[in-house]
Amino acid sequence: MSMASLEGLGGRVALQVPLRALSVAVALAAAILAVLVWSLMTGSYDLSRAEVIDTLWGNPPSDTAGTVVWEFRFPRTLTAFMVGAFLALSGATLQYVTRNPLADPSLVGVSQGAALVVVTVTILAPGFGFYWRPLLAFGGSLVVAAIILTIASSRRGGETLRFILTGIGVAALISSFTQTLLTYGDVDGALAALTWLAGSVHAAGWDEATWLTVTAMIAVPALLAAARPLAAIRFGEEVATSLGIRVVAARRGLVGLAVGLAATAVAAVGPMGFVGLVAPHLARRLAHSGVGLHLVLTALTGALMVGLADLVGRAAFAPVQVPAGLFTAIIGVPVFVALILRTQARSQL
Amino acid sequence: MRLLTIAAAVVIAAFASPILAETRTITDDLGRQVEIPVDPQAIASLDDLRLTLPLIELGAPVVASHGRISRVDSSQYIRSADILTGASFENSNIAFIGIEPVDLEALAAAEPDLIFTLVTSNADADQLQAIAPTVVFDEDITDRFAIYDRLAEMTGTEPRLWVLKDRYAKQLAQLTRLVDTESISIGLIEGGSDGAIAIEHTFGSLGRVVRDAGFIQPDVIEEIAPGGRAALSAELLPLLDSDIMFDTYRGDRAEGPENAHARMEEVFPGYCEALTACTEGNYYRIPRDEAKAISYNALSAMTMMLLTILSAPAPVGE
Numbered sequence: 303m304s305m306a307s308l309e310g311l312g313g314r315v316a317l318q319v320p321l322r323a324l325s326v327a328v329a330l331a332a333a334i335l336a337v338l339v340w341s342l343m344t345g346s347y348d349l350s351r352a353e354v355i356d357t358l359w360g361n362p363p364s365d366t367a368g369t370v371v372w373e374f375r376f377p378r379t380l381t382a383f384m385v386g387a388f389l390a391l392s393g394a395t396l397q398y399v400t401r402n403p404l405a406d407p408s409l410v411g412v413s414q415g416a417a418l419v420v421v422t423v424t425i426l427a428p429g430f431g432f433y434w435r436p437l438l439a440f441g442g443s444l445v446v447a448a449i450i451l452t453i454a455s456s457r458r459g460g461e462t463l464r465f466i467l468t469g470i471g472v473a474a475l476i477s478s479f480t481q482t483l484l485t486y487g488d489v490d491g492a493l494a495a496l497t498w499l500a501g502s503v504h505a506a507g508w509d510e511a512t513w514l515t516v517t518a519m520i521a522v523p524a525l526l527a528a529a530r531p532l533a534a535i536r537f538g539e540e541v542a543t544s545l546g547i548r549v550v551a552a553r554r555g556l557v558g559l560a561v562g563l564a565a566t567a568v569a570a571v572g573p574m575g576f577v578g579l580v581a582p583h584l585a586r587r588l589a590h591s592g593v594g595l596h597l598v599l600t601a602l603t604g605a606l607m608v609g610l611a612d613l614v615g616r617a618a619f620a621p622v623q624v625p626a627g628l629f630t631a632i633i634g635v636p637v638f639v640a641l642i643l644r645t646q647a648r649s650q651l
Numbered sequence: 652m653r654l655l656t657i658a659a660a661v662v663i664a665a666f667a668s669p670i671l672a673e674t675r676t677i678t679d680d681l682g683r684q685v686e687i688p689v690d691p692q693a694i695a696s697l698d699d700l701r702l703t704l705p706l707i708e709l710g711a712p713v714v715a716s717h718g719r720i721s722r723v724d725s726s727q728y729i730r731s732a733d734i735l736t737g738a739s740f741e742n743s744n745i746a747f748i749g750i751e752p753v754d755l756e757a758l759a760a761a762e763p764d765l766i767f768t769l770v771t772s773n774a775d776a777d778q779l780q781a782i783a784p785t786v787v788f789d790e791d792i793t794d795r796f797a798i799y800d801r802l803a804e805m806t807g808t809e810p811r812l813w814v815l816k817d818r819y820a821k822q823l824a825q826l827t828r829l830v831d832t833e834s835i836s837i838g839l840i841e842g843g844s845d846g847a848i849a850i851e852h853t854f855g856s857l858g859r860v861v862r863d864a865g866f867i868q869p870d871v872i873e874e875i876a877p878g879g880r881a882a883l884s885a886e887l888l889p890l891l892d893s894d895i896m897f898d899t900y901r902g903d904r905a906e907g908p909e910n911a912h913a914r915m916e917e918v919f920p921g922y923c924e925a926l927t928a929c930t931e932g933n934y935y936r937i938p939r940d941e942a943k944a945i946s947y948n949a950l951s952a953m954t955m956m957l958l959t960i961l962s963a964p965a966p967v968g969e
Contacts (some may be wrong), residue, residue: 317922347757348760369759488791490769620754620756623753
């Protein structure tokens with residue numbers, strides 16, 4: 303890890319700065335900005351760059367142009383970025399806490415819990431479902447996560463392994479209920495549910511963008527502030543305890559944060575696989591850094607992944623809309639496998 | 652003087668009525684109050700089979716529709732509308748706005764003045780409303796053919812609907828006059844699928860004709876709740892046996908009767924021997940689009956098909 307030393311106040315303050323990690327963070331932020339601009343300029347509704355800029359400055363060439371840029375493209379792109387960042391941060395936190403590099407939000411049943419509730423309502427009460435879908439998904443995520451955490455912490459000792467196994471088991475059980483509904487439920491409702499299950503940002507508006515922003519303002523600083531206990535926990539319970547960390551409380555708080563982030567993301571756009579799994583690894587391989595900076599890189603990587611996936615998904619085959627979740631899987635899986643193969647010799651897994 | 656007053660009133664009414672009666676408020680199936688144009692001139696539909704097809708049959712001005720991508724040649728098509736009405740994206744002014752979920756920007760580009768969608772759509776009604784007044788339908792709260800009455804009322808195409816209804820009534824009367832429908836049983840299956848047999852209480856237009864004409868249906872179909880469907884275990888196939896049976900294949904996917912046969916063989920090897928209808932040559936495999944679509948043109952086609960089969964020197968009902 304290349305470091306640069308910065309000194310100030312006559313040498314009384316010295317700061318070690320991981321140069322490469324900071325450079326990567328700046329590059330990722332620039333890439334996200336580029337995707338935002340590209341996304342605002344691209345779409346099925348024919349608008350020139352000048353017209354988009356005029357619209358952004360409050361002088362749209364028509365009411366419809368204003369609607370397209372301000373009500374469709376802008377909130378959709380912001381939502382994609384935030385969903386990506388949330389899922390990535392959730393995955394990274396769970397990987398640190400469980401010390402399992404394959405952990406992601408599905409481990410705590412977030413996707414499965416949301417899926418079961420949304421599929422149930424979409425099939426059994428389609429008229430009720432749409433407006434309440436985000437709230438239902440959020441509730442389903444939290445309930446299933448709470449069940450997993452309660453079972454996993456019901457005995458002392460070996461909590462990490464029991465947490466992983468419980469997560470896998472309960473998630474599989476919940477998924478089987480969902481599958482049953484999809485198989486035997488009304489075909490139109492099942493098709494609608496399948497579109498949501500693919501993870502798509504197509505219907506995201508300012509409501510989603512707003513409550514994702516509010517969540518970000520609370521959860522992201524809390525997570526970054528928890529970098530120290532997170533760094534200690536990854537070395538194991540004994541080391542963390544010797545460093546003065548109250549391991550059980552810290553672990554539960556961190557898992558709670560991870561669940562909250564993932565549940566909010568899934569409630570906004572549906573389950574989106576591989577981001578929580580792949581983004582932390584991609585970030586780590588882009589630049590080695592401490593836990594805090596790694597979380598920042600992870601969030602930026604996740605945001606870029608989903609933002610790009612949504613842009614490609616809505617523009618590449620327009621007017622056919624390919625869910626971003628499919629593209630994150632299509633992009634994420636090969637990249638992940640390539641990374642594993644490339645670093646097999648010095649694997650951290 | 653009196654004549655002058657009347658003339659003035661007529662002139663005022665002629666100019667004022669489009670302004671005063673430009674829009675009206677309706678309540679859609681989500682309970683939303685929607686202000687819609689009295690005389691819509693550019694309608695967008697977010698479901699090809701269940702909204703676009705009826706709108707085309709009613710002669711409503713559709714400018715944009717959800718559609719499908721052909722598995723055969725990757726072309727875009729309006730399910731069932733091409734075969735039942737001749738209308739397609741190529742030969743009409745209807746713009747393709749994507750499969751589910753539709754592209755909101757493509758929808759906006761079509762500049763509709765009224766949007767129709769279903770509760771099962773993944774589009775947000777509030778976002779659609781930002782483009783044009785949006786009416787959300789829940790088909791499950793009424794008989795599926797009732798969508799015609801509601802669409803006709805909202806688009807001002809009731810006269811066309813009366814013609815369609817009258818035509819069907821006359822064709823149905825002809826069928827019941829020439830065929831002793833109450834003595835003939837008919838079993839309808841959508842087809843074999845994943846180890847089971849898909850059946851419905853009323854299987855689209857064919858099911859509607861069978862019910863309206865008074866044919867007997869197997870108990871296993873009658874026991875399904877109205878509007879419902881079921882996946883019947885293959886072991887229960889003999890319960891569907893009837894004087895006449897219909898099975899379907901996807902014509903829009905370039906399938907033929909052999910595909911329907913293959914699916915049933917997969918579900919129940921040797922199924923034909925288990926069914927009297929099949930062993931006696933009364934098991935028919937027909938295109939699903941015409942049989943299943945909710946369409947007055949399909950009702951006509953199905954009525955004529957039944958009349959053709961059953962008014963010929965009949966192997967059944969004698």
